[in-house]
Amino acid sequence: MAQRLQFPHDFVWGVATSSYQIEGAWQEDGKGESIWDRFSHTPGKVLNGDTGDVACDHYHRYVEDVALMRSLGIGAYRFSIAWPRVQPQGHGPVNPAGLDFYDRLVDALLAAGIRPFVTLYHWDLPQALQDRGGWGNRDVARWFADYAHIVARRLGDRVKHWITHNEPWVVAMVGHLIGEHAPGLQDPALAVRVAHHLLLSHGLALEPIRSESAGCQAGITLNLIPMYPASDKGADLDAAARNDGFVNRWFLDPLLRGRYPEDMLALWEQIVPEVDPDDLAVISRPIDFLGVNYYTRQVVKHDQEGNPLLQVALVHPPGEYTTMNWEVYPEGLYELLMRLHREYAVPALYITENGAAYPDVVDAEGRVRDPKRVAYLRSHLVQAHRAIADGVPLRGYFAWSFMDNFEWAHGYSQRFGLVYVDFATQERIVKDSGRWFGEAAQENGVEP
Numbered sequence: 090m091a092q093r094l095q096f097p098h099d100f101v102w103g104v105a106t107s108s109y110q111i112e113g114a115w116q117e118d119g120k121g122e123s124i125w126d127r128f129s130h131t132p133g134k135v136l137n138g139d140t141g142d143v144a145c146d147h148y149h150r151y152v153e154d155v156a157l158m159r160s161l162g163i164g165a166y167r168f169s170i171a172w173p174r175v176q177p178q179g180h181g182p183v184n185p186a187g188l189d190f191y192d193r194l195v196d197a198l199l200a201a202g203i204r205p206f207v208t209l210y211h212w213d214l215p216q217a218l219q220d221r222g223g224w225g226n227r228d229v230a231r232w233f234a235d236y237a238h239i240v241a242r243r244l245g246d247r248v249k250h251w252i253t254h255n256e257p258w259v260v261a262m263v264g265h266l267i268g269e270h271a272p273g274l275q276d277p278a279l280a281v282r283v284a285h286h287l288l289l290s291h292g293l294a295l296e297p298i299r300s301e302s303a304g305c306q307a308g309i310t311l312n313l314i315p316m317y318p319a320s321d322k323g324a325d326l327d328a329a330a331r332n333d334g335f336v337n338r339w340f341l342d343p344l345l346r347g348r349y350p351e352d353m354l355a356l357w358e359q360i361v362p363e364v365d366p367d368d369l370a371v372i373s374r375p376i377d378f379l380g381v382n383y384y385t386r387q388v389v390k391h392d393q394e395g396n397p398l399l400q401v402a403l404v405h406p407p408g409e410y411t412t413m414n415w416e417v418y419p420e421g422l423y424e425l426l427m428r429l430h431r432e433y434a435v436p437a438l439y440i441t442e443n444g445a446a447y448p449d450v451v452d453a454e455g456r457v458r459d460p461k462r463v464a465y466l467r468s469h470l471v472q473a474h475r476a477i478a479d480g481v482p483l484r485g486y487f488a489w490s491f492m493d494n495f496e497w498a499h500g501y502s503q504r505f506g507l508v509y510v511d512f513a514t515q516e517r518i519v520k521d522s523g524r525w526f527g528e529a530a531q532e533n534g535v536e537p
């Protein structure tokens with residue numbers, strides 16, 4: 090048998106979730122409405138009319154959930170804070186009961202020996218702020234920094250890892266260009282402006298976080314997708330470069346180089362937002378780490394009729410796909426990590442999400458056998474290990490997700506969890522992959 094691949098002794102093994110996807114309790118204890126409450130309550134927006142009203146009922150079951158993490162041997166938990174629980178109107182008065190919930194959660198984690206990684210924004214904007222223009226309104230960036238300050242003041246003595254945003258590309262583009270996510274808009278210029286304000290809010294939040302959380306590490310999480318041209322024709326190479334500009338460089342370059350990519354500025358001349366003189370200096374304030382969410386690659390071809398902003402279309406090569414119709418492509422993770430190291434000299438990296446949706450079922454013995462997910466996790470961890478061996482400062486890996494949950498516009502139809510959730514009874518059943526991942530965490534390594 091091949092030798093086990095051992096990770097560095099301080100490598101972080103974690104699981105991840107987000108507030109709207111698991112908490113439920115959508116209007117309890119003074120929580121305000123979020124854009125995802127509004128969106129999921131609007132008929133036709135989410136598959137089967139599913140909502141996050143109850144989700145995994147984690148708000149009431151967090152003690153049990155933390156105990157389950159502990160029993161698996163998980164070392165860290167990445168979760169997000171629901172802004173409208175903390176500030177129901179998005180700015181101004183604080184709702185103490187909302188902060189208390191996260192305070193209790195952090196204490197429970199620490200008592201279980203699990204390190205909390207907090208994401209401040211994983212898509213549930215207070216609806217009251219959307220009513221004032223949402224992320225299209227520059228003021229929201231400042232209000233986000235105030236909110237970050239409030240949370241860090243309360244939790245910063247115990248939380249030492251902070252992520253400002255989860256996947257600003259998705260917020261900007263899926264929410265404001267494609268319209269499949271809240272707030273469900275389709276306006277290219279607005280989408281690019283939203284992206285800018287998200288980045289600005291990230292930069293503005295760093296200082297208050299650091300001031301309240303001595304010795305902390307603060308960063309941001311991007312969804313990054315390595316792009317491959319569908320052929321070696323010049324037009325396809327250019328198409329892949331444009332899609333890379335759209336998904337990856339439009340966020341990486343301002344954050345890590347203090348400028349937007351020239352080729353994309355030229356391409357999007359008509360829609361690029363107003364950028365105040367200091368904005369890019371704020372956006373590129375040093376981060377301690379970059380969070381990377383990696384699921385798949387994209388194969389791209391030039392297509393005049395394709396996405397009008399980019400004139401590209403995606404090609405689906407033969408291979409293995411998850412139920413999200415995402416190709417399983419572990420080598421892409423290695424290539425992505427190497428690129429971030431070489432081209433962006435990122436100080437440290439965490440894989441803050443990686444995982445797969447498959448059609449899991451509970452068998453007659455009450456067991457969930459999910460060998461494909463085990464294979465997916467293993468193959469990606471092998472590539473992560475390879476990147477570390479080649480010099481990438483990768484500090485940890487978080488599996489998405491700790492448990493099955495509300496997969497946005499797909500409702501409950503996509504199961505990503507290491508733990509199966511029966512949404513009718515809220516029973517949790519650890520999948521084979523959950524046990525496998527817990528063992529890998531305990532042994533700090535995987536069999537190749």
Ligand code: IFM
Nearest residue numbers: 107110256382442489496
């Ligand atoms: O469920 C999402 C998560 O909220 C953000 N990253 C991708 C996951 C799977 O689609």
